[in-house]
Amino acid sequence: MNLETSHKKDELLEMLWRLHEFYELTMPAFQAHDPTGVYQGYLKEFASNGVLRVEGEQIVLTTEGLEMARGLVRRHRLAERLIVDVLGKRPEETERSACEFEHILAPELVEAICTLLGHPRFCPHGIPIPEGSCCLESRKSVESAVIPLTHLAKGQKGRIVFLNTHDNTRLQRLLHIGLVPGTWVTMLQHYPALVIVIENSQIAIETSIGEEIRVVPGEPIRSGGYDGIS
Ligand SMILES: [Zn+2]
Ligand SMILES: [Zn+2]
Known part of the structure; x- marks a missing residue:
């Protein structure tokens, strides 16, 4: 052929x-x-x-046809991401090269590129990238590391990674009080109200809101910050 x-x-x-x-x-x-x-x-x-x-x-x-088409589309959209994220091109500049890429990328390379790019969910045009086994694997390990804020033990610290709420008003409120991704929080108490420390100040939030805040437990790398629980 x-x-x-x-x-x-x-x-x-x-x-x-x-x-x-x-x-x-x-x-x-x-x-x-x-x-x-x-x-x-x-x-x-x-x-x-x-x-x-x-x-x-x-x-x-057919199952085979779906698999073939899915793989091609995945390669195409990942190539677009690669061209935009790594090579710094604009989305509208991707079309030709992405089409060439998708024919030459070996399956092992596709997984490597997907991992390099952080398993992107969408192409630069906002269209979903079909997931590969690498994405499913990474999601499993990330999911086990990311927990709801409410699961932090008393005195435990965690870094906010994302706010899992679809309620825009609530999201704005959380951002407004400083609960933004990247912020370190310390759990002070769970009951009767959820009380946490951020940036040296204690705040009380509803438990349902705490459920929507996702954190990775750990310690800030730099020492000398606040010491909210001593
Ligand atoms: Zn695209
Ligand atoms: Zn992936």
Whole structure:
């Protein structure tokens, strides 16, 4: 198979994935995205190779087809991240190079790049990057390290890593009182009210709010800061 054919097939797979992801994977939708019929032949070939099935108007990617398309899209969007985050290009400059990258990246490299980039969830255009096994692994280990603030023992310190709230008003309030990611907190008491120390001052917060604040237990690296519990 020559290079151009293989690129065309990859492009078609990506197009099918996008339809599957955002729109609907039907013949009319496919034809609307392939007005000149460039991919028609490849679609037939995919059908005969077990990459997909055509059922009436529906196009159904087989398990194998889904896996192939997902992998391609993952490589493409990770390449975009790499180009933007590491090479400092603007998102609109990524398209050509990302398309080239995705064909040449070996699977082992994909995992390494994903890890290097911190397992990004979204491409620079804000579209989700399909997860790889490296992402699932890292999430498992991160999840065990990150705990709700309320799980800190009395006297234990932790660094705020994120605020797990979807309530915007509440989020603003937390930020306003200084509960921002990166801040060290010390647990003073759990009951009757949750009392913590940040930046030398004691504050009481509702337990439900404490549940939404996620921390990594530990000690600040620099000594000589506040000593809120002595
Ligand atoms: Zn993108
Ligand atoms: Zn990953």
